[in-house]
Amino acid sequence: MSGVPVVAIDGPSGSGKxxxxxxxxxxxGWHLLDSGALYRLTALAGxxxxxxxxxxxxxxxxxxxxxVVFGVAPDGGERITLDGQDVTALVRAEETGQGASxxxxxxxxxxxLMGRQRAFAEPPGLIADGRDMGTVVFTxxxxxxxxxxxxxxxxxxRYKQLKDKDSAVSLAALSRExxxxxxxxxxxxxxxxxxxxxxxxxxxTGVAVEAIVGRVIELGRMRALWR
Ligand code: DC
Numbered sequence: 452m453s454g455v456p457v458v459a460i461d462g463p464s465g466s467g468k469x470x471x472x473x474x475x476x477x478x479x480g481w482h483l484l485d486s487g488a489l490y491r492l493t494a495l496a497g498x499x500x501x502x503x504x505x506x507x508x509x510x511x512x513x514x515x516x517x518x519v520v521f522g523v524a525p526d527g528g529e530r531i532t533l534d535g536q537d538v539t540a541l542v543r544a545e546e547t548g549q550g551a552s553x554x555x556x557x558x559x560x561x562x563x564l565m566g567r568q569r570a571f572a573e574p575p576g577l578i579a580d581g582r583d584m585g586t587v588v589f590t591x592x593x594x595x596x597x598x599x600x601x602x603x604x605x606x607x608x609r610y611k612q613l614k615d616k617d618s619a620v621s622l623a624a625l626s627r628e629x630x631x632x633x634x635x636x637x638x639x640x641x642x643x644x645x646x647x648x649x650x651x652x653x654x655x656t657g658v659a660v661e662a663i664v665g666r667v668i669e670l671g672r673m674r675a676l677w678r
Pocket of ligand 1: 464548551555580581582583
C-alpha cells in the first residue's frame with residue numbers, strides 16, 4: 452500500500468470509535484476517514500436519485516461518482532456536502548444509518564467505495580474509522596483496534612447524541628434499531644463486522660473517551676508510530 456501509517460479503528464455503532472478517532476486525528480495532526488459517512492452518503496444519494504432499495508448497481512455507480520466534501524461548519528462542528536448540498540444533519544439521522552447498513556451489505560457498493568477510502572491515506576498518517584478498516588480496507592495497518600461496549604451503553608450513547616438533534620427519538624426504539632443494524636453488519640457475507648486477528652480489542656463500557664485515547668496513544672508508541 453502507500454506506506455502512509457494507518458491506525459484502523461473498527462467496532463459497532465455507539466462503541467465510541469467516532470469520538471475517539473476525531474480526538475486522535477486532531478491530537479496527532481493526522482487525516483481522518485469516517486467510512487460510515489461514505490456508506491450513509493451512498494444511501495442518501497440513492498434516495499435522492501429515487502433508486503429502489505434493491506438497486507445494487509445504481510447505488511454502486513452513485514458511490515463511485517458522488518461529490519463529497521467533509522468540511523468544518525462556522526461553529527467548529529462538521530459540515531458534509533453531497534453534490535454541493537449541505538446534508539450534515541441528514542447524514543447523521545438514525546434512519547440514514549439503517550439505510551447505510553443495507554447498502555453496505557452489497558459487494559458492488561463496497562468495491563465502489565474502496566478506492567475512495569484508500570485515497571484518504573495521506574502523510575503524515577490516517578486514522579480510519581469503520582467496520583472493516585483492519586480486515587479489508589487497510590489490512591497492512593500497523594495498529595488495529597476493535598472497540599466494543601455493552602449493548603445498553605452503546606444505545607444510551609447514541610440516544611444522547613441524537614436527542615439534541617431529533618427530539619422524537621426514543622431509547623427503546625433506538626436499542627432495537629441498533630441491535631438490528633449490528634446483526635446485519637456482523638452477519639453479512641462480505642466484510643462482516645469482526646475484529647482483525649491482529650487487532651487489540653478494547654471494551655469501552657464505563658470508560659471515559661480520554662482513557663481510551665490514552666490507551667491507543669500508548670499502543671501507537673509501542674508500535675513506534677509516534678513518540
Ligand atoms: O459508523 P456508522 O454508524 O456511520 O455506519 C453506518 C453503517 O455503514 C453501518 O451500520 C454499517 C456501514 N459501514 C460498513 O459497512 N463499513 C464501514 N467501514 C463503515 C460503515
